[in-house]
Amino acid sequence: MRVLVPYSTRDPKSRLAPFLDADERVSFARRMLEDVLTAIRDAGHAPEVIATGAVAGLDVPVIVDERHLSPAVNAQLDPPVAIVMADLALATPVAIQRLVETPGDVVLVPGRGGGTNALVVRDAAFRVDFHGNSIADHRDGARRSDCTTTEVDSYRLSTDVDEPADLVEVLLHGSGRSTGWLREQGIRLRPTEGHVDVERP
């Protein structure tokens, strides 16, 4: 299946500012994108990047569209098609395969905090809208378009990496470039009372 991966080249991952400066956030976002593309390819699918600006050095097609995320994705929404966010650093081929094999006109993977981390669209009536509480909007939109909806229950795909707490998950459960890069920067786990935090000594 064609799998679209939207990728912002404009100040990515701003909520990681307490741990990473602007250049580092660009580097980390790029590592996460590479991990997502690898998982999609290793699952046997064909990723394409939809980027807000030029992205060099990727061996996959890059569609440059300067518009916001939703119109840029909707312009490419020729079903059947999957959309997978570029910051799913824990994505594995198995998880991508579960997504793509799940039946339904619209298949949704919620992200923590109300987002939508991945979709499969099999009905041309459906449009994406990533603004705000998008998982609720996507459920409503599918209903209005008379589409059947299925949700995929995956910790790996529901974990988008936005905040320092998410780095804990990447360090604990990741094995790709993103995890290696964080370790190279000296970012590491710090046990606290009852759970685990991150620190950059």
Place this chain on the structure above:
Amino acid sequence: MRVLVPYSTRDPKSRLAPFLDADERVSFARRMLEDVLTAIRDAGHAPEVIATGAVAGLDVPVIVDERHLSPAVNAQLDPPVAIVMADLALATPVAIQRLVETPGDVVLVPGRGGGTNALVVRDAAFRVDFHGNSIADHRDGARRSDCTTTEVDSYRLSTDVDEPADLVEVLLHGSGRSTGWLREQGIRLRPTEGHVDVERP
């Protein structure tokens, strides 16, 4: 399968203090326990509660053990057996069934922040240890006991409810007593820039 549900009657859910007072935290923890027991029963399994003190009004066996979580669970660890934490407010029968049907001497479900939210134990050599970064300790312990290990990739089972941010997930994706109780207390979603938060006006 026999499914053990450890439940603390001592100051539960203390990290929810910004939103709920001590009595409310007890009420909320009880609603979450009931949701977990319902999911296990609806999946066709037999839950038993392991509690640190007396728990009234439950129609399942309650084993009272005043010790810490790990020795109390290990005392009941006669395989095959599953252990499911009592604060998995988003657990569904489908997710419980996936857990129980996953093969492996030791089946692990990580919790966010380094914890272990659920296990299946099919080898008597394995012991639980819930202290600190328990998912890493459980992986190591399974290896030392020559047990095969499998992990279940489930957002619903990986979401233990410890912090205010977790209440967002309960309000967005729950449909049980816990979600209803939060709404009755006036706790509701508040859209913010880029994601969703909770508020109690």
